[in-house]
Amino acid sequence: MIWRALYPLVIVGGLTIAYWQLRKRYKKSPLSEQERVAVGLAAFVGAMLGAKLPFLLAEKPMGAASWLWLADGKTILGGIFGGYTSVELTKICLGIKFRTGDHFAAPVAIAIAFGRLGCFVGGCCYGQITSFPWGIHFPLAGDSAHVLRHPTQLYEAAFHSVALGCILLCERRGWLGGRRLTVYLLSYLVYRFVTEWIRPETVTAIGLTSYQIACIVLFLLLVVAERVNRHVPTQALSSQVAE
Numbered sequence: 001m002i003w004r005a006l007y008p009l010v011i012v013g014g015l016t017i018a019y020w021q022l023r024k025r026y027k028k029s030p031l032s033e034q035e036r037v038a039v040g041l042a043a044f045v046g047a048m049l050g051a052k053l054p055f056l057l058a059e060k061p062m063g064a065a066s067w068l069w070l071a072d073g074k075t076i077l078g079g080i081f082g083g084y085t086s087v088e089l090t091k092i093c094l095g096i097k098f099r100t101g102d103h104f105a106a107p108v109a110i111a112i113a114f115g116r117l118g119c120f121v122g123g124c125c126y127g128q129i130t131s132f133p134w135g136i137h138f139p140l141a142g143d144s145a146h147v148l149r150h151p152t153q154l155y156e157a158a159f160h161s162v163a164l165g166c167i168l169l170c171e172r173r174g175w176l177g178g179r180r181l182t183v184y185l186l187s188y189l190v191y192r193f194v195t196e197w198i199r200p201e202t203v204t205a206i207g208l209t210s211y212q213i214a215c216i217v218l219f220l221l222l223v224v225a226e227r228v229n230r231h232v233p234t235q236a237l238s239s240q241v242a243e
Helices: 004-026 033-058 063-067 076-094 101-122 152-173 180-198 210-228
Strands: none
Touching (some): 076 101, 076 180, 076 210, 101 152, 101 180, 152 180
Protein backbone atom coordinates (compact mmCIF):
# COMPACT_ATOMS: atom_id res chain seq x y z
CA MET A 1 0.00 0.00 0.00
CA ILE A 2 1.26 3.49 -0.85
CA TRP A 3 0.58 6.21 1.71
CA ARG A 4 0.56 9.36 -0.40
CA ALA A 5 -0.28 11.55 2.58
CA LEU A 6 3.19 10.86 3.99
CA TYR A 7 4.93 12.32 0.93
CA PRO A 8 5.25 15.94 2.14
CA LEU A 9 6.22 14.78 5.64
CA VAL A 10 9.08 12.66 4.30
CA ILE A 11 10.27 15.49 2.05
CA VAL A 12 10.16 18.10 4.82
CA GLY A 13 11.89 15.69 7.19
CA GLY A 14 14.68 15.10 4.69
CA LEU A 15 15.15 18.81 4.02
CA THR A 16 15.24 19.51 7.76
CA ILE A 17 17.96 16.92 8.39
CA ALA A 18 19.89 18.11 5.33
CA TYR A 19 19.74 21.72 6.59
CA TRP A 20 20.92 20.64 10.04
CA GLN A 21 23.89 18.85 8.49
CA LEU A 22 24.71 21.88 6.35
CA ARG A 23 24.67 24.14 9.41
CA LYS A 24 26.96 21.68 11.19
CA ARG A 25 29.46 21.91 8.35
CA TYR A 26 29.26 25.69 8.32
CA LYS A 27 30.36 26.08 11.97
CA LYS A 28 34.02 26.79 11.20
CA SER A 29 33.52 28.19 7.73
CA PRO A 30 35.22 31.52 6.94
CA LEU A 31 31.93 32.64 5.40
CA SER A 32 30.06 35.34 7.29
CA GLU A 33 26.59 34.56 8.56
CA GLN A 34 25.09 36.62 5.74
CA GLU A 35 27.15 34.72 3.16
CA ARG A 36 26.13 31.39 4.65
CA VAL A 37 22.47 32.33 4.44
CA ALA A 38 22.86 33.61 0.89
CA VAL A 39 24.68 30.49 -0.36
CA GLY A 40 22.32 28.12 1.46
CA LEU A 41 19.25 29.95 0.20
CA ALA A 42 20.66 29.99 -3.33
CA ALA A 43 21.15 26.22 -3.17
CA PHE A 44 17.60 25.61 -1.95
CA VAL A 45 15.81 28.02 -4.27
CA GLY A 46 17.93 27.05 -7.27
CA ALA A 47 17.34 23.36 -6.66
CA MET A 48 13.59 23.79 -6.24
CA LEU A 49 13.28 25.96 -9.35
CA GLY A 50 15.44 23.61 -11.38
CA ALA A 51 13.47 20.60 -10.18
CA LYS A 52 10.03 22.07 -10.80
CA LEU A 53 10.42 24.47 -13.73
CA PRO A 54 10.55 21.84 -16.52
CA PHE A 55 7.20 20.46 -15.37
CA LEU A 56 5.63 23.90 -14.97
CA LEU A 57 6.69 24.85 -18.50
CA ALA A 58 5.22 21.63 -19.87
CA GLU A 59 1.91 21.95 -18.04
CA LYS A 60 -1.12 23.96 -19.03
CA PRO A 61 -1.94 26.72 -16.53
CA MET A 62 -3.40 25.13 -13.41
CA GLY A 63 -3.62 28.10 -11.12
CA ALA A 64 -1.82 28.46 -7.82
CA ALA A 65 -1.80 24.70 -7.28
CA SER A 66 0.95 24.40 -9.89
CA TRP A 67 3.30 26.27 -7.58
CA LEU A 68 2.98 23.97 -4.59
CA TRP A 69 6.60 22.85 -4.40
CA LEU A 70 5.85 19.72 -2.41
CA ALA A 71 3.41 18.43 -5.00
CA ASP A 72 4.17 15.83 -7.66
CA GLY A 73 6.23 16.73 -10.70
CA LYS A 74 9.88 17.41 -9.98
CA THR A 75 13.12 16.17 -11.48
CA ILE A 76 16.25 15.54 -9.43
CA LEU A 77 18.47 16.19 -12.43
CA GLY A 78 16.95 19.63 -12.87
CA GLY A 79 17.38 20.23 -9.15
CA ILE A 80 21.07 19.37 -9.33
CA PHE A 81 21.61 21.76 -12.23
CA GLY A 82 19.59 24.55 -10.63
CA GLY A 83 21.17 24.24 -7.20
CA TYR A 84 24.75 23.95 -8.46
CA THR A 85 24.40 26.84 -10.90
CA SER A 86 22.65 29.07 -8.38
CA VAL A 87 25.37 28.55 -5.76
CA GLU A 88 28.18 29.25 -8.22
CA LEU A 89 26.52 32.46 -9.44
CA THR A 90 25.91 33.57 -5.85
CA LYS A 91 29.57 32.97 -4.97
CA ILE A 92 30.64 35.09 -7.93
CA CYS A 93 28.32 37.91 -6.85
CA LEU A 94 29.60 37.76 -3.25
CA GLY A 95 33.25 37.41 -4.23
CA ILE A 96 33.68 34.01 -2.53
CA LYS A 97 36.88 32.57 -3.97
CA PHE A 98 37.11 29.08 -2.47
CA ARG A 99 35.25 25.83 -2.99
CA THR A 100 32.12 25.20 -0.94
CA GLY A 101 31.04 21.91 -2.52
CA ASP A 102 32.29 19.78 0.38
CA HIS A 103 29.78 21.55 2.62
CA PHE A 104 26.91 20.35 0.44
CA ALA A 105 27.90 16.76 -0.41
CA ALA A 106 26.41 15.01 2.63
CA PRO A 107 23.32 17.28 2.90
CA VAL A 108 22.51 16.74 -0.78
CA ALA A 109 22.81 12.96 -0.41
CA ILE A 110 20.47 13.08 2.58
CA ALA A 111 17.93 15.28 0.80
CA ILE A 112 17.83 13.11 -2.34
CA ALA A 113 17.64 9.86 -0.35
CA PHE A 114 14.63 11.17 1.56
CA GLY A 115 13.22 12.54 -1.67
CA ARG A 116 13.23 9.08 -3.21
CA LEU A 117 11.63 7.62 -0.10
CA GLY A 118 8.97 10.30 -0.58
CA CYS A 119 8.53 9.15 -4.17
CA PHE A 120 8.05 5.59 -2.91
CA VAL A 121 5.34 6.43 -0.38
CA GLY A 122 3.78 8.75 -2.95
CA GLY A 123 3.69 5.95 -5.52
CA CYS A 124 5.48 7.87 -8.29
CA CYS A 125 8.78 7.35 -10.15
CA TYR A 126 8.34 3.56 -10.22
CA GLY A 127 10.22 1.25 -12.57
CA GLN A 128 9.27 -1.12 -15.33
CA ILE A 129 7.28 -4.32 -14.85
CA THR A 130 9.34 -7.09 -13.27
CA SER A 131 9.06 -10.72 -12.19
CA PHE A 132 11.62 -10.24 -9.42
CA PRO A 133 10.32 -11.30 -5.97
CA TRP A 134 10.80 -7.81 -4.54
CA GLY A 135 8.60 -6.20 -7.19
CA ILE A 136 5.84 -3.93 -5.86
CA HIS A 137 2.41 -3.02 -7.16
CA PHE A 138 1.99 0.72 -7.76
CA PRO A 139 -1.66 1.76 -8.22
CA LEU A 140 -0.71 5.00 -9.99
CA ALA A 141 0.81 2.97 -12.82
CA GLY A 142 -2.70 1.88 -13.81
CA ASP A 143 -1.77 -1.81 -13.85
CA SER A 144 -3.97 -4.70 -12.80
CA ALA A 145 -3.54 -5.79 -9.19
CA HIS A 146 -1.12 -8.65 -9.89
CA VAL A 147 1.38 -6.57 -11.90
CA LEU A 148 4.62 -5.77 -10.05
CA ARG A 149 7.23 -3.16 -10.87
CA HIS A 150 10.80 -2.36 -9.91
CA PRO A 151 10.82 -0.14 -6.79
CA THR A 152 13.37 2.15 -8.42
CA GLN A 153 12.76 4.76 -5.74
CA LEU A 154 14.16 2.36 -3.12
CA TYR A 155 17.09 1.45 -5.36
CA GLU A 156 18.01 5.10 -5.63
CA ALA A 157 17.45 5.80 -1.93
CA ALA A 158 19.90 2.95 -1.23
CA PHE A 159 22.42 4.43 -3.68
CA HIS A 160 22.36 7.82 -1.97
CA SER A 161 22.55 6.20 1.47
CA VAL A 162 25.69 4.32 0.44
CA ALA A 163 27.05 7.52 -1.12
CA LEU A 164 26.40 9.33 2.17
CA GLY A 165 28.42 6.71 4.02
CA CYS A 166 31.29 7.16 1.55
CA ILE A 167 31.12 10.94 1.91
CA LEU A 168 31.26 10.73 5.70
CA LEU A 169 34.24 8.38 5.47
CA CYS A 170 36.00 10.82 3.14
CA GLU A 171 35.33 13.63 5.60
CA ARG A 172 36.86 11.67 8.47
CA ARG A 173 39.90 10.58 6.46
CA GLY A 174 40.37 13.85 4.63
CA TRP A 175 39.97 12.23 1.22
CA LEU A 176 38.89 14.05 -1.96
CA GLY A 177 39.02 17.47 -0.38
CA GLY A 178 37.18 19.98 -2.55
CA ARG A 179 35.95 17.27 -4.91
CA ARG A 180 33.49 15.30 -2.79
CA LEU A 181 30.37 16.90 -4.21
CA THR A 182 31.65 16.60 -7.78
CA VAL A 183 32.64 12.93 -7.41
CA TYR A 184 29.31 12.14 -5.75
CA LEU A 185 27.28 13.88 -8.45
CA LEU A 186 29.28 12.28 -11.26
CA SER A 187 28.71 8.87 -9.66
CA TYR A 188 25.00 9.57 -9.40
CA LEU A 189 24.77 10.62 -13.04
CA VAL A 190 26.36 7.32 -14.10
CA TYR A 191 23.99 5.42 -11.81
CA ARG A 192 20.97 7.31 -13.12
CA PHE A 193 21.99 6.80 -16.75
CA VAL A 194 22.22 3.03 -16.24
CA THR A 195 19.02 2.64 -14.22
CA GLU A 196 17.00 4.55 -16.81
CA TRP A 197 16.84 1.22 -18.65
CA ILE A 198 14.50 -0.12 -15.94
CA ARG A 199 12.32 2.99 -15.80
CA PRO A 200 9.25 3.36 -18.05
CA GLU A 201 10.47 6.48 -19.84
CA THR A 202 9.94 7.37 -23.49
CA VAL A 203 12.96 6.65 -25.68
CA THR A 204 13.98 9.39 -28.11
CA ALA A 205 15.03 8.95 -31.73
CA ILE A 206 18.67 8.43 -30.70
CA GLY A 207 17.79 5.48 -28.47
CA LEU A 208 18.12 7.29 -25.15
CA THR A 209 15.56 8.75 -22.77
CA SER A 210 15.50 12.49 -22.16
CA TYR A 211 16.89 11.84 -18.68
CA GLN A 212 19.83 9.90 -20.10
CA ILE A 213 20.59 12.79 -22.43
CA ALA A 214 20.40 15.15 -19.44
CA CYS A 215 22.80 12.87 -17.54
CA ILE A 216 25.34 13.10 -20.36
CA VAL A 217 25.05 16.90 -20.57
CA LEU A 218 25.32 17.37 -16.80
CA PHE A 219 28.25 14.95 -16.60
CA LEU A 220 30.17 16.94 -19.22
CA LEU A 221 29.32 20.25 -17.54
CA LEU A 222 30.57 18.98 -14.17
CA VAL A 223 33.79 17.70 -15.72
CA VAL A 224 34.37 21.10 -17.33
CA ALA A 225 33.55 22.90 -14.06
CA GLU A 226 36.00 20.68 -12.18
CA ARG A 227 38.66 21.41 -14.77
CA VAL A 228 38.08 25.16 -14.56
CA ASN A 229 38.07 25.18 -10.74
CA ARG A 230 40.98 22.79 -10.23
CA HIS A 231 43.21 25.55 -8.80
CA VAL A 232 40.53 27.16 -6.62
CA PRO A 233 41.50 26.76 -2.93
CA THR A 234 39.55 24.34 -0.76
CA GLN A 235 38.50 24.64 2.86
CA ALA A 236 39.10 21.33 4.68
CA LEU A 237 36.06 19.79 6.33
CA SER A 238 37.51 16.66 7.91
CA SER A 239 38.16 18.29 11.29
CA GLN A 240 34.89 20.22 11.31
CA VAL A 241 32.38 17.41 11.06
CA ALA A 242 34.17 14.87 13.23
CA GLU A 243 33.17 16.78 16.36
